[in-house]
Amino acid sequence: MMTVTDWPSLFQTALRVVCFLCVTPDNEHQNPSLTSDNRPITGPTVITPYGPINGIVFAATNITAEAFLGIPYAKPPVGNLRFQKPEAPEKWTRALNGSEYGPRCVSEPNQNTASEDCLSLNIIRPRQSNSNDKYPVIVWIHGGGFESGSARDFHIEDFADRFVSAGVIVVTINYRLGVFGYLSTGNDAALGNYGLWDQVQALTFIQEMIPSFGGDPKQVTAFGQSAGGASVSWLTLRPETESLFSKAISMSGSAQAVWANTDGTVQSSRAVIREIGCDKVEDLPKCLQNVPEGIILNATQTAISPRFETPDFSVWNPRLDGDFIRDNTFKGAIQNAPKRPHLFGLNSQESTHFAISYSNDPRAKYLPIPHYKVDNYSRTDFADAIKYVLGTKDVFGNHAKEASEDIIDWYKIHGNYTHDIFAQRYVQVFSDIQFNVPTLREAVRKAKAGNQNIYVYKNNYVIDADKNIDGSTHASDLNVLIYGLKKNPQLTREFAELVVNFVKTGQPYTSHVTAHPVDPSKSTKIPFVQIDVPQITGEADLWSERLEFWDDLAAKYGFDWPLGSKTEELIT
Structure with missing residues (x-):
């Protein structure tokens, strides 16, 4: 039996090496509302269908832009919403403070700035945009092997310099990871794919919200890397997403990859369910929802061994469940999928x-x-x-x-x-x-x-x-x-x-x-x-x-x- 301290998965270990320029939780980028001479200025306020949001103004190398951080796109996936599809958030009346990122999605014990209540997104746009503008939109889905990563790991200045300066709004999202995102029993008790359903809800929310920020809801590109690229691939195969985005970019990830679709996630789930004592109960969802977060996270460390000697390095991942995609093969899913431009890298x-x-x-x-x-x-x-x-x-x-x-x-x-x-x-x-x-x-x-x-x-x-x-x-x-x-x-x-x-x-x-x-x-x-x-x-x-x-x-x-x-x- 492995201990909590010696567990890090093969994928996470490798990812720490390959993403040597990635921002880590210990060196997170903070985004103050500053002008180029470091004097605070008044941030913008946008009135949206859900309520007002206050943002910040920041200076990148090529542009001064605006950001609205930590916007909840779903109800907190806790309590009776744990291991369930996400639901739209409640509306708010007081202005939402959009100057700080929301928490990262928790996936292992003792993570700083991490929580189950993590379903938020961030919007970066040209300064002084308004609802009459029609900017195309990128929705960025981060990677991390479906186990790690966060929208807050990327500098808003980088997105502003690459894309916002060229007249594109960028939205970055969090989604549930690890056991909370992909636990699956392989049957109706817990179908899984909650992280994918989060992404669908984020895209649905963006369709409602982005016109208020000057974005064109008909010109949305889903864009992801690694597990984010595989997520984009999954999203393109769901016919119901046709109205949610018009183009797709997948960097180093496909739903058809061995690490992005197998039932290994069911094996991991069963091990965790046994470890926390929910394997012999009549109401499995209720049992899982009542177990404290820390016990579940510790169980993922003690009940699951890292994967060696196999190309399938993932412990948690999406799967064909007959619900997110009704076809039982990728060939069938591709035949029935919307035909949209797709760039693979x-x-x-x-x-x-x-x-x-x-x-x-x-x-x-x-x-x-x-x-x-x-x-x-x-x-x-x-x-x-x-x-x-x-x-x-x-x-x-x-x-x-x-x-x-x-x-x-x-x-x-x-x-x-x-x-x-x-x-x-x-x-x-x-x-x-x-x-x-x-x-x-x-x-x-x-x-x-x-x-x-x-x-x-x-x-x-x-x-x-x-x-x-x-x-x-x-x-x-x-x-x-x-x-x-x-x-x-x-x-x-x-x-x-x-x-x-x-x-x-x-x-x-x-x-x-x-x-x-x-x-x-x-x-x-x-x-x-x-x-x-x-x-x-x-x-x-x-x-x-x-x-x-x-x-x-x-x-x-x-x-x-x-x-x-x-x-x-x-x-x-």
Whole structure:
């Protein structure tokens, strides 16, 4: 049995490494209402359908803007609303103080500034906007493996410089995380997906509120990274969201990824329910609602072990439940989903910090491998890892050896590496399984379903070079776009231009390059935009051969590792 202090999940540990520029809870950014010479000024007040809200004025590098922080978009999900779908908030008569962020959503014990009562959003807009304006809107959904993160982890100045200065309003939201966001029994007792339902409620609330702030409710783009990108993917598949947003951007996340959809969250839930003593009661929801928050959070630490030796690094995640999406396969869901412009993004080597452990945890032998093994990682090491992690009898039955050899042989001849060849092939396998193939598969399937506005980019800009593993890691594009580059600020400006033009027109382009949509009727190739210095370029094909390999492997053996389950053709 693990203790509270030694639990941090593989995903959270890796995320702390890859998001080295992310704002942490111990260094949170505060947003005073100041002019450029640091004299307090009177903030704006907006009258909304729910009540008046006072905001702040702040100075970014490129613009003086306004922010309205900590706006509740739902009733507190506590008491009899815990583990339930969110409900619209009550209206208020006194002006709401919008000068401070709301609490982050609690997901582990002893978190500062965290609470179950956390469903709030923040609005950043051009100064002196009014209800007659019609600014397009970005709704930012943060990442964190469905277990961590918060809207308050991002500087409002960064959003103002990248997007508000270009005439776009930005809304950032919190949503329930971990056990409170994704507990599921796999049946009607607790279906789960509460974090996704929070996002739907936030988008519904924004439709009502954003005109008061000068935003155009018909020009809303849902935009997320990592688990936020996967959340956007989930949202696009729900037909009832058609009126809630018109465009989507998913950075490094797809609902079809092994870490974003499996029933592993049901296993985690059952372990927690047993630990808190609610496993033998007649009224499970009532039992769960009566248990103190701290006991539930401690149970998540003592009852659940971190996941090693599997590409599915998530402990909590959304799932196909027949309610949020009524189809029981992603193929069916895509066919029935609204056809809206969707921009997908990837980094050139996503899984470096998921496949390699920089903490050298002794409990992991094959995935992740300890960093000290990378220098001498051999052909035998690579083959052993594939056989142990992927080519198991639990997955492939009597064909386990054959399936392992197919994977090993394919990656031996694909990849132009000049050093640390087998370590790089190893990382590439898991980058493909965890990020690349699910994302490209979703893009191609949506295009085949008749969506003519599917676009892809790949970020190739390396933030912090690894001496063994080439390429840009998970969250590198987040750093280029949102946090900004001091060494190459022109790339940040150009990337922001690409995104802003997509938000405004539905097509990503800059002054010198225009993205081409994915069009399977014309070619099996996947055109993409490459983000790198000296400037962004248009390229002909992004890893279509990898997608073809994993599709063929799934069809041949009946199990689909990028999806994390048997192939959808076998699901009835």
